[in-house]
Amino acid sequence: MTARDKLLAVLVAVLWGLNFLAVRVGLDHFPPFFLAALRYLVLAVPVILFVPRPGVPLRWLLGYGLGFGTVQFGLLFLAIDRGMPSGLASVVVQAAAPFTVLLGALLLKERVSGRQMAGIGLAVLGMAVIAVDRARTAPLLPVVLTVLAALGWACGNLSSRQARPEFPLRFALWMAVVPPLPLLALSAVMEGPGTGWRALGTSFSAEGWPSLAALVYIAVLGSVVGSGIWTALLKRYPAGVVAPFSMLVPVVGMAGAWLALDERPTGWAVAGGIAVVGGVLIGTGWLPGFLRDRSPGTAAAPRPVTEGEGPQPAAGSREPGTSQEPGTSQETGASQETKRS
Numbered sequence: 001m002t003a004r005d006k007l008l009a010v011l012v013a014v015l016w017g018l019n020f021l022a023v024r025v026g027l028d029h030f031p032p033f034f035l036a037a038l039r040y041l042v043l044a045v046p047v048i049l050f051v052p053r054p055g056v057p058l059r060w061l062l063g064y065g066l067g068f069g070t071v072q073f074g075l076l077f078l079a080i081d082r083g084m085p086s087g088l089a090s091v092v093v094q095a096a097a098p099f100t101v102l103l104g105a106l107l108l109k110e111r112v113s114g115r116q117m118a119g120i121g122l123a124v125l126g127m128a129v130i131a132v133d134r135a136r137t138a139p140l141l142p143v144v145l146t147v148l149a150a151l152g153w154a155c156g157n158l159s160s161r162q163a164r165p166e167f168p169l170r171f172a173l174w175m176a177v178v179p180p181l182p183l184l185a186l187s188a189v190m191e192g193p194g195t196g197w198r199a200l201g202t203s204f205s206a207e208g209w210p211s212l213a214a215l216v217y218i219a220v221l222g223s224v225v226g227s228g229i230w231t232a233l234l235k236r237y238p239a240g241v242v243a244p245f246s247m248l249v250p251v252v253g254m255a256g257a258w259l260a261l262d263e264r265p266t267g268w269a270v271a272g273g274i275a276v277v278g279g280v281l282i283g284t285g286w287l288p289g290f291l292r293d294r295s296p297g298t299a300a301a302p303r304p305v306t307e308g309e310g311p312q313p314a315a316g317s318r319e320p321g322t323s324q325e326p327g328t329s330q331e332t333g334a335s336q337e338t339k340r341s
Contacts, residue, residue: 001241009245011234012197012226017252019222020086021260022214023077029203029211032077034196037183040069040221043176054171056163063159065178072096073151074183075145084142085263090253091273092130092146097280099154107158119283126275133268169231176223191237247277 026035034046054061076093080086098120131143165171187196203212233242234237252272253335257263265273 001237005236006245008229009152009242010248012233013075013181013248014247014252015221015226016246017090017249018256019218020090020257022217022222022255023080024086024257026214026218027077027081027308028163029208030186030199030215031196032081033074033183033187033191034199036070037187037196038200038215039073039218040176040183043223044180047173047176051173053250054165054167054174054251056165056171060159060163061174062154062161062178065175065183066156066170067152067154067159068156069175069179069209070182072149072156074186075149075152079145079149079244080324081083082145082261085257085265086261087250087254087257088130088134088259088265088269088273089146091151091276092127092143093153093248094276094280095127095150095249095340096153096157097146098283099151099159101283103154103158116283117283119279121279122282123276125278126272126277126279129272129275130269130296133266133272133295137201140216156202156289169227172231177241234314236273244281250277254289256341286292 023035026230029039072093076089080089084092101120102110103108103111103115127147130139134140134143160171163171184196198207202208220243230242254263254265254273259264
């Protein structure tokens with residue numbers, strides 16, 4: 001990987017990590033479900049007008065949009081609005097990776113290796129530590145909502161895998177068409193039919209412009225720019241070379257929240273966060289060669305899908321115009337490198 005592309009991968013991790021900070025700023029003005037709906041509405045209109053619809057079964061597009069978009073971001077925004085520290089949320093939502101492994105085993109009868117189970121166990125332990133630590137000083141509900149958001153992300157992963165789109169970026173962009181209507185319906189029922197729209201009307205004032213800027217950041221820099229760069233990198237390099245950079249996202253999220261919002265995690269929260277990230281790394285095989293599970297026929301664990309990504313090519317292949325879908329059961333680039341060596 002060239003130095004330029006490494007810097008681009010780090011840039012994407014920074015953009016995605018700061019997304020959590022932008023969400024916190026946006027929620028100071030917008031109600032959570034309405035903000036999540038706006039995030040996708042900004043993308044949905046140009047997508048419908050200018051992007052051809054992907055040739056995939058409608059049920060998988062709806063499943064991806066509802067799981068990855070509606071459930072994940074609706075509950076994540078609600079959790080942060082109810083008191084979940086944005087930095088800690090960026091860590092806990094990484095539980096989508098072990099959830100994807102478990103759902104794949106339960107629903108798709110996929111094999112789970114010993115290494116994957118170890119990673120899942122460590123990640124679950126980390127989430128338990130964070131939950132117990134939060135329960136001592138604050139309501140537990142925001143942590144539960146964040147975990148459920150990660151579960152929604154995992155469900156979206158399975159739909160994305162089953163869709164196997166020929167044009168992954170087109171599929172990821174059309175996913176944005178699904179969440180606005182259910183999120184707006186939730187906003188009308190739970191936040192009031194006019195609450196979000198009144199907030200939008202006052203967002204152009206001196207008091208509301210920071211939240212409006214946060215919305216633009218989330219929709220444009222976090223989604224379009226970040227996902228576009230990430231997809232381009234996945235076209236040039238094996239997934240296992242690019243994917244580890246995504247583990248910088250929770251690091252940036254916690255550091256940004258600490259510096260900008262003075263969110264100071266406790267020692268136990270940091271320990272739990274390290275366990276969650278470590279569990280994801282172990283379960284997905286991003287380890288030194290001597291620690292990897294080399295048993296024949298063992299597949300690498302799925303990692304969470306991010307916007308702009310698509311299905312992973314078969315081990316050792318890199319077809320033009322295709323990109324990695326975290327959540328496939330094929331090997332990661334790391335295991336491919338092990339085989340070649």
